[in-house]
Amino acid sequence: MATKAAVSISVAASITAASSSSSKFVINTPHRFLCLKRLSSFSSFSASALAIKCTSISNCSPNKSARSMEGFTTRTRASAQPLENANELIASVETFIFDCDGVIWKGDKLIDGVPETLDMLRSKGKRLVFVTNNSTKSRKQYGKKFETLGLNVNEEEIFASSFAAAAYLKSINFPKDKKVYAIGEDGILKELELAGFQYLGGPEDGGKKIELKPGFLMEHDKDVGAVVVGFDRYFNYYKVQYGTLCIRENPGCLFIATNRDAVTHLTDAQEWAGGGSMVGAICGSTQREPLVVGKPSTFMMDYLANKFGILKSQICMVGDRLDTDILFGQNGGCKTLLVLSGVTSLSMLQSPSNSIQPDFYTNKISDFLSIKAATL
Amino acid sequence: MATKAAVSISVAASITAASSSSSKFVINTPHRFLCLKRLSSFSSFSASALAIKCTSISNCSPNKSARSMEGFTTRTRASAQPLENANELIASVETFIFDCDGVIWKGDKLIDGVPETLDMLRSKGKRLVFVTNNSTKSRKQYGKKFETLGLNVNEEEIFASSFAAAAYLKSINFPKDKKVYAIGEDGILKELELAGFQYLGGPEDGGKKIELKPGFLMEHDKDVGAVVVGFDRYFNYYKVQYGTLCIRENPGCLFIATNRDAVTHLTDAQEWAGGGSMVGAICGSTQREPLVVGKPSTFMMDYLANKFGILKSQICMVGDRLDTDILFGQNGGCKTLLVLSGVTSLSMLQSPSNSIQPDFYTNKISDFLSIKAATL
Structure with a gap:
């Protein structure tokens, strides 16, 4: 199954590369969000009941100078x-x-x-x-x-990005004998459980620390086939290292972000650092880009259109x-x-x-x- | 003083924008590292004893497709x-x-x-x-x-990036009545102290948690004029939010990274997630790019050349x-x-x-x- 997951990643990578020379792709966002319009088989998991034709990849950098990358089409719209x-x-x-x-x-x-x-x-x-x-x-x-x-x-x-992460894994027939490592809070775990996936991480890893004696290494579960990263107020170095090891060392391990929002609203008194922080941290250590299932990715929209036939x-x-x-x-x-x-x-x-x-x-x-x- | 810092930031931003259309800039790295060759006045702090002519800005994304951005010059070298x-x-x-x-x-x-x-x-x-x-x-x-x-x-x-962060602040005459918020370990604090700067954060914030009752907001010190981010095994959400508030809300607050290394060597038994994680997290919530003082930024090289007259x-x-x-x-x-x-x-x-x-x-x-x- 690891091999299948590997195929998924390599397809995603080739899409990113191809996007710079194809007019099929649309970019119109400060986050260099790529919308892949006609992708008939996203991955080897795609023999899914859900006909997901469109997914999206957004990347780590909010760097505005990159908006004008050659080959991307920027849509100009009339004023609202x-x-x-x-x-x-x-x-x-x-x-x-x-x-x-x-x-x-x-x-x-x-x-x-x-x-x-x-x-x-x-x-x-x-x-x-x-x-x-x-x-x-x-x-x-x-x-x-x-x-x-x-x-x-x-x-x-109701469609929360926690649900979207589980729905995405279902849509690609993520194998039930593989596990998901979650960096995030309870909502992600609850949705993974409802969808029948095995998982580890989440709030349980919030209090864990690393030991730094000579020769020490962190063991990680070789059956983890996807790391799902969402907002996590109990984010720590243990989780960064665990998620990074899975993504870097487990062949084909997916890196899925629920969202990359810079801010979130934990309380209404101020803006709080959002899920973009946790995702940015994993990008920084893996040098990999996540597949984003929340807004502004089109995954949820495609799911809804499919589900309700709209x-x-x-x-x-x-x-x-x-x-x-x-x-x-x-x-x-x-x-x-x-x-x-x-x-x-x-x-x-x-x-x-x-x-x-x-x-x-x-x-x-x-x-x-x-x-x-x-x-x- | 806040005004001066704001000028520094806006200059850095205009450099990033200008780089796409000027042959003076060199990019030849997987991290889109920009070397600004002839920058005579980097900031309004620049009336410094050190004639720092060259600094560098690298950004959040390791995205390889961005290497071919129009206007950048890629140096081709003979094989080693x-x-x-x-x-x-x-x-x-x-x-x-x-x-x-x-x-x-x-x-x-x-x-x-x-x-x-x-x-x-x-x-x-x-x-x-x-x-x-x-x-x-x-x-x-x-x-x-x-x-x-x-x-x-x-x-x-010996030149560690902890020293480089303090040396950089000295080189731009960072005001002594401003404070530095440190995300990182003891080395950064020790160097800031030796250089005579006021600081807060560091290991002391490693055990702090946020409270999430309605109406709660995190207070932050309005005198923080720079956030220095380095490798931090006690990284947590409190630090992300504190650093983000300073960068986002204190006018002209600098965002300085000691390095963006994906991996570091905490023990020799495996590769550990590096300072790129902590920096990536702050990029994700601030949507800002740091000024990197460690390798491969040229700041340390310029400093050495100046110091020793080499x-x-x-x-x-x-x-x-x-x-x-x-x-x-x-x-x-x-x-x-x-x-x-x-x-x-x-x-x-x-x-x-x-x-x-x-x-x-x-x-x-x-x-x-x-x-x-x-x-x-």
Whole structure:
């Protein structure tokens, strides 16, 4: 099985190389996010029930000078328009995908008018999906958060990057006799367990230290076939070394990142270093690039489109972040709506240095109600 | 003072941008290392006693596809030659700079013939300098290691990246009323102290945890004007968040890396994740690139040339690593000798995928004795 995994990696590597000379690839992000549009067989695991045609590789560097790499196509978009006809947008869309933090809630507080807006959309027969890059909770744990906030959301409607990591491994038929080493919190482990994968690491390794006597070496499990890295507030050197050994020494071992977000919202009082830190650390020691399953990678979008049989042109991605949410929608070929209830202000959107333009923007999702009323 | 630091950063940023369209810049490394050849005023701190004309910026990504970025010049070198005339090389060189691990010692063991070789070179009036990217020890602590191994080396001849970080801050007249936040081990703190800088962080923050109650935020010292990141086996989330806050929120705060090595040699039994991990983590959360003071950055080489008044063409850099030692020598315009007593094998040197070719290679530095004898 190690051999099969090795094939997967080498295919991914050749894609990266090929991307510099092919117009099939699109790059339009500060993170040099590559969207591989027509990749019929991503890996030797691809005899999967899920027809995943598109995956994505983003790399370690936020270096802006690299954006202009020869051969990449940069899409130029018209400036975002204020949402003036909500009815028209709603009518043209079958599924709304909502980012959570900054759209549905802020920290532990519901944003004004959210329940009424969701009820209105459901009453019009729209499918609602909730997507988050936060991998610390499983979809079940997110379900409880929605419930606590008084929102009636089904687990099946929730897509966290913890779930995406497990779903990705399922999609490539990751062998059940292989193991996953997790750098991250409980959500990743819960989703791996639900998907039937063997795992090690996670919170259990949070208190581990290395010994530094002469001749000492850290043993690692040769059956680890994938390292999944997500946000981890108990990140330590033991985990860095363990994950690095697996990636470097186990033939074909995959390196999967739930996301590369620079910041996360542990509390609403400040911005906290995000999953990009843990991923950056593993990049630094392995000199390898991860496969990212969370936003702005298109994996989750493809999964959703497949699962629900939706045309991507009939999806509207609603989010508060340009470089994850809006890019995620655009990479997936969806309509996009930026709400200003989270981290992005109107001046940030309209700054000449910003190249990511959603189709529309508005203050918050409950504007759907007032804008609709105004146009009646 | 915060304003001055801000100028420094913006200058560095403009250099990165300019480099893509100027032939003055050289890139010839897997880490996209930029050597800025004729930079007359790096920063507003530059009214320094040390005329530092050249610094360097390397970035987060080891992504190889980026090597071919438009506008960069890649130097092509002839294949390395086996060292056949040691006398001739010795005669043409005034100063030998030796990497330590893999050249002088391996872990805690001296490599065969080292004392005799160093004695012979000293007897011929050669200046000897010992350079290491390891920042966990100060030059004083390294002095003790040399002594323990029976080598007679003066502290002044030792240049560790811990020393380089403090020397860099001195060279830019980093204000004494500002503080340095250190992510790293004792060596960095000792050198900062010797150089008269105020600091915080280091091993003391190794046991700290964050609290996650609602509304909690981590306070940070607004007087921190530089974050120095080196190898740190007690790396944790507290340090990532503290360093990130300083870099992101303190105007003009510098981000300095002692090195970005993927691996380090904590014990001789295996390769351990190196300082590149800690630096990668801070890149991931700040989306900023560090200024690297260790190899292969030319900062230490410039410092040495200045301190001893040596012409770089009369320096020979001797090391066991292509992407740090040999590149360091080449970036500095020195002669280079690869020894095969460390991590690089002859087949790695001669592999078609290796683009870094030293001037000469030999098995170990004591070949200076036997090759010399053979040619007499």
